[in-house]
Each structure stands twice: as structure tokens, then as C-alpha cells.
Amino acid sequence: MKQQPLVDEKIKAFENLCRERGLALTIQRRIILENLSSRYDHPTADQIYEAVKDQIRGVSRTTVYRVLETFVRLGVVAKVSNPHAKARFEADTVRHHHLICLDCNSVADCHDGRLDGIEVPTENCDGFEVRDFSIAITGLCSSCRREKTL
Amino acid sequence: MKQQPLVDEKIKAFENLCRERGLALTIQRRIILENLSSRYDHPTADQIYEAVKDQIRGVSRTTVYRVLETFVRLGVVAKVSNPHAKARFEADTVRHHHLICLDCNSVADCHDGRLDGIEVPTENCDGFEVRDFSIAITGLCSSCRREKTL
């Protein structure tokens, strides 16, 4: 689990954002953000639903989808690109990259300073205005690698 | 449109692959590959279906999905990661990167030599075995940018 302080910060920042914009700080939003902030994996909407349904009496899958969509729109969480159908989410908004396993489809984070300095062509590509970038590294995660050699 | 020679090469390579592996070179496979190889965008399975259904009498959506899956398995085309639900495909197998528009969700290619030299940490990340990588650059494409300033 991530350090509690990080989760608290995230929640606090979101509380402020809600106040600023007059958004309702509902139990659903709070617990979903709390859950997503405290995990390392990149859960799908459904996995988040499974995780929070015991904490929020009678929460619906629909709400999870809507809350996540709101978070994405606010820039509080990110939708992770991956080559599979399901959308995956993460609360880490610091620039980092993703290790995507070709075998088990898991998505792991990779914070590596060496990759931060990469210069993305800002002007060259047909007038495209660069906002951010992320590297998707595909390969085999350690556990799938282990299985292969067995 | 891409230069015709590129399409021809792609088809020829696929013909050889079929011969080698004893795969059937059906009209469906040929026309779908021809279509995907000749376009610059990153069409969804459905967009390809729309494009080829007039050329292949009575083709079914199912076939398009299955043919694309076959191509991906053979490494002839790639499934592009993007932060939206639908899978997108491309026939360009040379390493390159993607410009993803936050506004219109379009995916454009970016071949930039400066990005080819990037050293991805091969050993650091928890025993992950790196196979390949691709950079997803998010921002605004030129036409969406133009609209915004209007």
C-alpha cells in the first residue's frame, strides 16, 4: 500500500477542488478516490466497484463509472492507455511510465529519472501541441518471466 | 494515401508468410490488409469493416475482428494503445510514436529520429523483461488547436 500521507494529500486536494468548484463531496467520491489512491495496481472500473461496494452501502456500478469519469475530467486521476478493451485508472499524476506485461496484461508503474529528461519534439509534428507524454514499455513482468522458464 | 509500393510490399510479405505457415490467403485477409496498409489513420475494427464491406461481398464484422486478431498474432499489424474503449489498428510495424489528441481522440503517427535513441531501463524495473516501447504523446492536434483559437 502507498504511504497513508499520500492518500490524505490526494483527498485533501480533492476537498479543496470541490470547494472551489462547488462540487459535492459525496461519500462515494471520497471512498472511490481513497481506494484508487491507496493501490499500486491499475484497476478497472469494475475492480474498484468490487473494492468499494462493502464500504458504501448500496453503491452502484454506474456511480463508479460516473465518479471516475468526473475524476478524469478534473485531472485528479488518469485513464491509462493499454492495448486491451477495459479502461484502467490510476491516481498517480506525477509523470511516470508503464510496464505492460504481454502475458498477464498487468500494468506496473516505472518511475525512472532517466526517462524524464526525454525531449519530445514540440514543434515538428504537424502543429501538434504537446501537453504530456508517457512511455508504454511492453514485455514480460517478472512473475510471467519466471513461469516461462519453469 | 501511403505510397502504393508500401502496400504491395506488405501484401507480398503476407503472401510469403501464408505460404510458409500454410495459412489460407483469402480475399478477406488480402483486402483487409490492403485497406489497413493504405491508410494513415488508426481505424477501429468497425471502421475497417465499413471500408471493406463494399469490396467483399457479404463480409461479416466477425470476420474483420478475426482477421485483425490473426494479423496481430502474426505481428503483421499492431493494436494501438489508446485511452479509449475501442481498439485501433495500424499496419506500420517500424518503431514510431503516437500523437493522441485530447479533443478529437485521433491518433497520428510520429516518426522522429530523436526519439529512437531513447534508452529504456532494461534491468531496473523489478525484473521486467523489455521487448519494445512506444511513446504516447498527448495534446491537441492541429485542427483541434485551430478550432480553439477561432
Added chain:
DNA sequence: CTCCGTGCAAAAGGTTTGCACTGGT
């Protein structure tokens, strides 16, 4: 001639939408 590949229809997810109610501000 033999199967692989296809078409059809139906199922299986994942995600979105309309509407009425409820809880946060």
C-alpha cells in the same frame, strides 16, 4: 478432399443513458 476460414446469430462483457429519488450544500 480436407480443413481452415467464414457468415450468421446470439451471447458476453464493458460502458452509457433516462428517469426518479436522495443527500450535500
Added chain:
DNA sequence: ACCAGTGCAAACCTTTTGCACGGAG
């Protein structure tokens, strides 16, 4: 008290699957 946010159910859309037929090797 007002209205954004939620729950429910149903719709929607993409993708997958089972089965029988037909065409490529």
C-alpha cells in the same frame, strides 16, 4: 429547499463464441 449526484434498469456498443457451410490448399 435546490439541484447535483446517485441508484436502478435498460439500452448501447464492441468484441467473442458456437455451429454449419464453403472455398483455399
